[in-house]
Amino acid sequence: MAIVIIRQDDKIDVWKNALLKENSSLKVYSYLEEHPKEEITMACIWKHPKGTLANYPNLKCIASAGAGVDYIFEDETRPKNIPITRIVDPYLASDMSEHVLSVILAHLKNLNQYKLDQVANVWEPKEYMRIKDVTVGILGLGELGALCAADLANVGFSVQGWSRSKKHIDGVNTYNGEEQQQDFLKTTDVLVCLLPLTDATKGILNKELLSQLPENSYLINVARGGHLIDEDLLALLDSGYLSGACLDVYHTEPLPKDHPFWNHHKIHMTPHYASVSDTSSVIPQIVENYKRLDTGEKLQHLVDTDKGY
Numbered sequence: 001m002a003i004v005i006i007r008q009d010d011k012i013d014v015w016k017n018a019l020l021k022e023n024s025s026l027k028v029y030s031y032l033e034e035h036p037k038e039e040i041t042m043a044c045i046w047k048h049p050k051g052t053l054a055n056y057p058n059l060k061c062i063a064s065a066g067a068g069v070d071y072i073f074e075d076e077t078r079p080k081n082i083p084i085t086r087i088v089d090p091y092l093a094s095d096m097s098e099h100v101l102s103v104i105l106a107h108l109k110n111l112n113q114y115k116l117d118q119v120a121n122v123w124e125p126k127e128y129m130r131i132k133d134v135t136v137g138i139l140g141l142g143e144l145g146a147l148c149a150a151d152l153a154n155v156g157f158s159v160q161g162w163s164r165s166k167k168h169i170d171g172v173n174t175y176n177g178e179e180q181q182q183d184f185l186k187t188t189d190v191l192v193c194l195l196p197l198t199d200a201t202k203g204i205l206n207k208e209l210l211s212q213l214p215e216n217s218y219l220i221n222v223a224r225g226g227h228l229i230d231e232d233l234l235a236l237l238d239s240g241y242l243s244g245a246c247l248d249v250y251h252t253e254p255l256p257k258d259h260p261f262w263n264h265h266k267i268h269m270t271p272h273y274a275s276v277s278d279t280s281s282v283i284p285q286i287v288e289n290y291k292r293l294d295t296g297e298k299l300q301h302l303v304d305t306d307k308g309y
Contacts, residue, residue, distance in 0.1 A: 001294060002027035002039040003286075004056065006048040007065065015044065015065065018283045026290070042290050050075045060293050061085060063286055066277050067092055067144070069303050070197035070224060084303040085289055087282045093147040096275035100148050100192055100220060101155065103246045103268070107190065107218050108134065112244070112268045131156045137188030139204075140195035140223065141167045141174065142309070144275070148194060160184060164200075185212040190220065196309035197224035207232035216243040222274045225250040230261070237266045248274040 003019065003026060005012050012030045019028045029035035031052060040056040046065040053062065054077045062072060062079075064086045072084055106112055108129040117124055134157060138149045141163040153159040153171035160173040162184040167174050175184040185191070191213060195201045205221060205228040219242060221228055230251065236242045244266040250259075253272055261267050289299045303309060 001041045001290075002029060002036065003042045003044055003290060004029050004031050004035060004037075004040045005044050006031040006052050007046040008049060009046070011046075014279060015283075018279045019044075019287065022283050022287045026287070041293055042286075044286055045072070047071050048075070051077045053078045061289060061299065063289060064303075065282070065286075068197070068224065069309060070226070073198075073305075073308055083299055084305065085299055085301045086303055086309075087277055087285060088143065088301050089277050089282050091278045091281055092275050093144045094151075096144045096194070096222060097148040097151040099248070099270075099274040100222060101152060103220055104134075104136065104152075104157075104190055104218075106268075107244065107246070112246075116265060132158075134158065134189045135160060135187055136190045136192060137162065137184055138172075139191060139193045141169065142194065142196065145192075145194035148192065160188065181209075182212055185209065186214065188213055188217065190218045192220045193223045193227055195223050195227060197226045198308035202226050203229050205229060205233070207236065210236055210242065213242070215241055218243050219245040220247075221245070222248045225253070230259075234260060234264070237264065242266075244268070246270070248272055 005015050005028065016028050016030060019026055037056050038058055041058055041060045042063055043053055043056060043059060044063045044065055053075065059079055059082055062082055062084045064072060064084065067087050069084055069086050072078060110126045110128055113126065136152050136157045136159050138145045138161040141149065141161045145161060146167065146169055149159050149161045149169050149172045160175065161167065161169065162175045162181055164176060166176045193205060210219065210232065233245060237245065246268040247261065248270045249272050255261060261269060285300060292299050
């Protein structure tokens with residue numbers, strides 16, 4: 001048995017060292033070095049090059065190094081009928097909640113516009129909004145969405161959430177199913193997308209859905225770039241229907257330099273860093289599942305391959 005780490009950033013050694021620190025007896029390889037492919041039983045991956053998973057004939061588990069798994073399903077060459085696991089990180093959810101709260105407060109108090117005014121040497125006080133006057137709608141009430149909704153409600157926001165199945169969160173008005181989506185949207189002043197990316201949710205942030213929000217609403221997408229139809233957002237911003245947007249995720253990352261988002265005065269951008277897995281808190285989960293592979297026990301944090309999350 002052995003683990004291979006497959007990712008396209010500069011964190012392979014970080015993860016390799018963290019795994020070995022957790023258990024020095026592990027056999028851990030980078031996919032970029034020479035390694036015995038037939039010994040690999042677990043692939044610890046993040047946005048791997050498509051096709052690389054097919055190189056391991058005895059693979060028994062595909063372990064996402066993050067909460068998202070959409071990129072795995074996009075790889076048609078991946079070995080089928082192999083369990084997929086994801087990370088459940090308490091810091092991931094709380095970090096996301098803090099990011100969303102920060103973005104909303106910056107929007108209410110015009111901080112993004114004031115920064116633009118500062119650079120342009122413009123002194124122009126603007127009316128601001130208060131927490132009590134704003135209804136925040138969370139699109140997607142999984143682990144991240146549920147905590148975000150609860151935290152915003154505790155701060156004093158009027159919070160509502162939508163999900164495909166019924167959820168209950170104290171202090172949050174919840175909607176579910178297609179038949180309740182319009183009621184959810186028409187009373188949402190700030191829409192936060194925290195949906196998983198699946199075939200059913202791809203492109204969901206389009207003109208049809210966003211036009212159901214009240215005029216001057218604000219969009220926050222911290223889920224996946226694939227949820228958003230870029231051209232539809234730009235059209236709604238340019239027409240004045242939406243007041244602005246804060247985006248942390250994009251179809252292509254890094255965002256191409258010629259993309260119109262860069263220079264749009266109503267779009268605030270962050271570089272897909274709203275919430276990042278804490279290596280020290282998630283490594284034990286991966287090592288535990290590696291042990292379970294050996295003993296035949298049920299793996300933790302299994303992904304439902306039918307649902308895609």
